[in-house]
Amino acid sequence: MANKRSPVNIFWFRRDLRLTDNAGLYHALKQGLPVIPLFIFDTHILDKLPDKNDARVTFIHHALAEMNEELTRFSSSLCVKYGKPEEVWQELTAEFDIREVIANTDYEPYATEREDKVRKVLGKNKIPLTTYKDQVIFEKDEVVKDDGKPYTVFTPYKRKWLATLNPELHLKAYPVTKYAKNFYAHTSWELPSLKQIGFEKSDLELPGKTYRDVIEDYHRTRDFPSVEGTSRIGAHLRFGTLSIRKVTLDAWEAREKTWLNELVWRDFYAMILWHFPETATAAFRKNFDNIRWRNHEAEFEAWCEGKTGYPLVDAGMRQLNETGWMHNRIRMVTASFLAKHLLIDWRWGEAYFARRLIDYDMASNVGGWQWAAGSGNDAVPYFRVFNPQLQQERFDPEMKYIRRWVPEFHDPFKYPKPIVDHREARERVLKEFKRAFAG
Ligand SMILES: Cc1cc2nc3c(=O)[nH]c(=O)nc-3n(C[C@H](O)[C@H](O)[C@H](O)COP(=O)(O)OP(=O)(O)OC[C@H]3O[C@@H](n4cnc5c(N)ncnc54)[C@H](O)[C@@H]3O)c2cc1C
Incomplete structure (x- = not known):
């Protein structure tokens, strides 16, 4: 285990709960300093959830347990905190000699607000927070009209999105394991139980990760609710337990492209919310x-x-x-x-x-x-x-x-x-x- 006061970087997981093909995590590990993998159960969010058996919390908890299991291969484990992120970061800056915090961009209005607060705390300690694109294929201003303004209509956006896409560049996986030796060596951090964070295990069945079997027939089956014709992977894209690059690559390589269209809708709405958060x-x-x-x-x-x-x-x-x-x-x-x-x-x-x-x-x-x-x-x-x-x-x-x-x-x-x-x-x-x- 590294000495508590020896320099570290921290990778902050949010909507990217996977160890493979994770842009920010890859960049964090590549730098060479030991990287603490961190997750914060954010009480600003949890306290507002009315159902104590909320399936999303069970989903996240399950994903964290899986990552923890995988991390044992690298003699590491997740550092999981519970509280208000700005306060948790205050404590972390006192506990560790943090040189940089790395994360993947979260585009939602609350996430932006949260990041601003955390940046202030880190800034006082002269710690930079660097973010990477991981949740979408194209973010912010990457696909805009020729005059630089955001698209507000889907079809021309999609045309530009497809014209901009270079699969070898934009859909390339980030080989996280190449630098996995740089995970902070520490195996004794405990993942709190659902009960410890005030929740119960949900009875709802959590969605599976398979999607390839629906792609070719999607254009025929997608509109019929009695048919299992769609993938049901939305939650995995939401929490990043599947990589959007890998999913899009599979959609791109398929003969039938209707399903790819849906992934472009996802980018489109993320772009709209980013440019027009008031909506x-x-x-x-x-x-x-x-x-x-x-x-x-x-x-x-x-x-x-x-x-x-x-x-x-x-x-x-x-x-x-x-x-x-x-x-x-x-x-x-x-x-x-x-x-x-x-x-x-x-x-x-x-x-x-x-x-x-x-x-x-x-x-x-x-x-x-x-x-x-x-x-x-x-x-x-x-x-x-x-x-x-x-x-x-x-x-x-x-x-x-x-x-x-x-x-x-x-x-x-x-x-x-x-x-x-x-x-x-x-x-x-x-x-x-x-x-x-x-x-
Ligand atoms: C009123 C309304 C509310 C919706 N709320 C959500 C929501 O909270 N979260 C959400 O992910 N989708 C939402 N959608 C879009 C869509 O209904 C779901 O993404 C889709 O039904 C999820 O099922 P699936 O994973 O089997 O999708 P599939 O049909 O297999 O599509 C694959 C993935 O593409 C994306 N996608 C598909 N359709 C859309 C779409 N129209 N807009 C944006 N992304 C899309 C999703 O990430 C989805 O998982 C909403 C649509 C409507 C009309």
Whole structure:
């Protein structure tokens, strides 16, 4: 073990919980000083989680345990702290002779704010904090319009993204193990249990890491919620337990490119949130802020519980509540139903998804919600109101998905009548949207 006062670098894990192909970790180890691998259970985040069996916390804990196991190969272990990051860093600067802190960039507004605070603490001790791109293929201003402004429409963004991509350069793996001998030698740090950080193990099944088997057929199967036609790797991309470079390389090398398109959407929404952080809570199209949302609490509750009387909407909400995941087609249908049929503020729905989705990602969730509500930068036109009945006929024609999640849908004694009439709801929302846009 290195002497406590001999110089070290620290690599701070956040949304990059893996030891392979990790940009920042590679650069940290390559420098030569012993590198302490650090993770902080951030109480600013944990204290706000209402469910003590939150599956995301179980997911992270599981990923940390796996990394710890792998680190024993290099006679090292994770240093895991619990608390407010700015205070934890204060303690770490007193405990170790830190020469540099290295991390991968986290683009969310809270992460940026947190980093600013930590930079101040480190700055007082003259310790630099260096960050690397790892979470996306292209970040910030790497894919922008010819005039240097950010794209706000997906299709031209995608065209430029594809034209900019050099797979040998942008998708190349970082060979972390080449310098693994530089991990700080220390095997006795303990990973706190879930209970020690105030949580319980979630009962939800955590998603697997396989995705290759869906790529070739994705364009045919992706819209049918009863088919296992999508990868379900969102949580692994969210927490970095899979490398976005490796996943994108596999998508790039496949014959069928529809799935690659989805990964570009992910970069697109991350870029939008970075350039327009205010859209996390405000409509991208400003005139949407004039809408008088009805915000009917009992109707919102019925939507959350999957009791709207629209079987496809209810199936989606029950799938979300019971598994922590919902199929993309049904995310669109349920989101549109809340914002348009019920005229409930899209932010209520966004917050509910944020609480329930294991793959919750602020950029994609806000992007998806604003798209469905019509307030987004490249959204579905405001006057297009998904008809849940027609959506069911097209995408769940044999009602397999509905039968799975709402088995009582045909029983008038057990299943509620529709909470709103489709035609009336459509007229109501169009009237309100027109009023809001005229004012
Ligand atoms: C209202 C709404 C809310 C959403 N909230 C989230 C969210 O919180 N987190 C999230 O990762 N995605 C979100 N999405 C996008 C999409 O629904 C999910 O990424 C997808 O359903 C996850 O399932 P999968 O992993 O099987 O995806 P696949 O279809 O297998 O796609 C592979 C990966 O590509 C990315 N991706 C796919 N579709 C999109 C998309 N439309 N936008 C951005 N990235 C995409 C995801 O990382 C996904 O894991 C939302 C969409 C809507 C309409």
